[in-house]
Amino acid sequence: MSTTNAQDAVVIGGGFYGAAIAVYLAKQRGMKQVTLIERESSLLSRASYNNQARVHNGYHYPRSYTTAYRSRINLPKFVLDWPEAVKQDFTKLYAIARRNSKVTANQFERFYREIGAKIELASPALRALFEPRLIEEVFLVEEYAFDSTKLAQWALRELQESAVNVRLQTQAIDICQGADQSLNVILAPHGKEKELINSRYVFNCTYSGLNQFGGDFPGTRTGLKQEITEMALMQMPPALNDLGITVMDGPFFSIMPFPARNLHTVSHVRYTPHMHWTDEPGTNPYQKLDKYPRDTRVDRMIRDIGRYLPSVLDSNYADSLFEVKTILTKNEGDDGRPILFEKHESLPGCYSILGGKIDNIYDVLEKLETENLSRSDDTLSEHAK
Known part of the structure; x- marks a missing residue:
C-alpha cells in the first residue's frame, strides 16, 4: 500500500457540497494541502446532477418554517x-x-x-x-x-485555482484513527493498488454513501x-x-x-x-x-x-x-430539509455532512465558520514555540 503526503483536509465526495467545501477550506481557511476524493470519473455527476434542479425559495415547505425561511x-x-x-x-x-x-x-x-x-x-x-x-x-x-453542468465547470475552475488535489475514479473505503490527532483514509483508486492518505481533517460529503466506510468510522448518529x-x-x-x-x-x-x-x-x-x-x-x-x-x-x-x-x-x-x-x-413528517452536520467524537477531526437542497450549502458554510480548524503550518508554528 502506497502512502500519500499528509494533508490538511481530505474531502470525500465530489458533488456540489464536496467541491464547495474543498474550495472553502483552501480559500477561506487557508489550507494549503486539500484533497478531494470522487469515485466517479467526473465531478457533480451523481445526486448533484440527477435531481429536480430546483433553487428553492421556500414554497415547497409550508409545514417546515425553518426550511422555508432558510x-x-x-x-x-x-x-x-x-x-x-x-x-x-x-x-x-x-x-x-x-x-x-x-x-x-x-x-x-x-x-x-x-x-x-x-x-x-x-x-x-x-x-x-x-x-x-x-x-x-x-x-x-x-x-x-440550476444547470448542474455549469456548476461542475465552476467547481473545476475554482478547485484548480485553489490548488485542491482532485482524485477522480477513487473510492475512500476506510477512515481510521491515526497518530498525533490525525486520521488515516484508505483509498482504492480504480485499477490501482490501495493508498493511505493521512490528514488532520476528513469531511464525509458522500450523500447516500455517508455510512459506507470501514475502519474506525462510527456511522452517523442521525x-x-x-x-x-x-x-x-x-x-x-x-x-x-x-x-x-x-x-x-x-x-x-x-x-x-x-x-x-x-x-x-x-x-x-x-x-x-x-x-x-x-x-x-x-x-x-x-x-x-x-x-x-x-x-x-x-x-x-x-x-x-x-x-x-x-x-x-x-x-x-x-x-x-x-x-x-x-x-x-x-x-419525514414535515418534509423539512435541514442539513446534517455531525462531528464524530470517536474520530476527532472527522465530519459527516449532508444537505437536502442545493441552497443548504450556506447553512453548511455557516457551521464550518464556527469550527476551530487548524492548518498544518499552524501546528508547526505551535511546535516551534
Whole structure:
C-alpha cells in the first residue's frame, strides 16, 4: 500500500457540497494541502446532477418554517454567487389541490407573506391551464432552476485555482484513527493498488454513501432513509414550455425546467420513489441502485398529473434519471430539509455532512465558520514555540 503526503483536509465526495467545501477550506481557511476524493470519473455527476434542479425559495415547505425561511434567505445568495448556473427566464406557479392537500390556499398564501416571499394570484390565462374542480387556487411565485453542468465547470475552475488535489475514479473505503490527532483514509483508486492518505481533517460529503466506510468510522448518529427515485425528463408542449409548476400538498407533483438537457423534469410524490429502506452500514445504496431494473413509471405520472393539468398529456418522454435520494428520518413528517452536520467524537477531526437542497450549502458554510480548524503550518508554528 502506497502512502500519500499528509494533508490538511481530505474531502470525500465530489458533488456540489464536496467541491464547495474543498474550495472553502483552501480559500477561506487557508489550507494549503486539500484533497478531494470522487469515485466517479467526473465531478457533480451523481445526486448533484440527477435531481429536480430546483433553487428553492421556500414554497415547497409550508409545514417546515425553518426550511422555508432558510431557503428564502439563501436563494438570493445563490443567485449572486452562481449567476451563470441559474435559470430565471421561466414562470413559476404553485397550485393548491382542493382535496387531500395538507395546506389550504389561504394558509399557503398567508405563510409566505409572513416570511416575506413573493407571492401573488396567477393571471386568468395561467389559471385556465388547471382543472378548476381539482385546483383551489394558483399562485405566481419566484423560484429558479440550476444547470448542474455549469456548476461542475465552476467547481473545476475554482478547485484548480485553489490548488485542491482532485482524485477522480477513487473510492475512500476506510477512515481510521491515526497518530498525533490525525486520521488515516484508505483509498482504492480504480485499477490501482490501495493508498493511505493521512490528514488532520476528513469531511464525509458522500450523500447516500455517508455510512459506507470501514475502519474506525462510527456511522452517523442521525437516522437516514434511502430511496431509489425516478425523475422523468420530458419535452413539454408549447403551453407549458416556459413554466415550472408544482401542485401542493398531498397529491404533490412538480414540473421543472432542467437546464442541463433543455428539458423538464417530472416528479410525483407517489411514483417518483420506487423503493426505500433504512440506511445502515453494510447495505450499499449504490449496489442497490445498480441492480435495480429501472422500469419507468412515467405513464402513471403523466396520467395522474393530466387530471390537474390537461395539457401535460401532450408532452413527450425523453429519458429518466434514477438516483438514490437520502433524507433525514426525523423530517419525514414535515418534509423539512435541514442539513446534517455531525462531528464524530470517536474520530476527532472527522465530519459527516449532508444537505437536502442545493441552497443548504450556506447553512453548511455557516457551521464550518464556527469550527476551530487548524492548518498544518499552524501546528508547526505551535511546535516551534
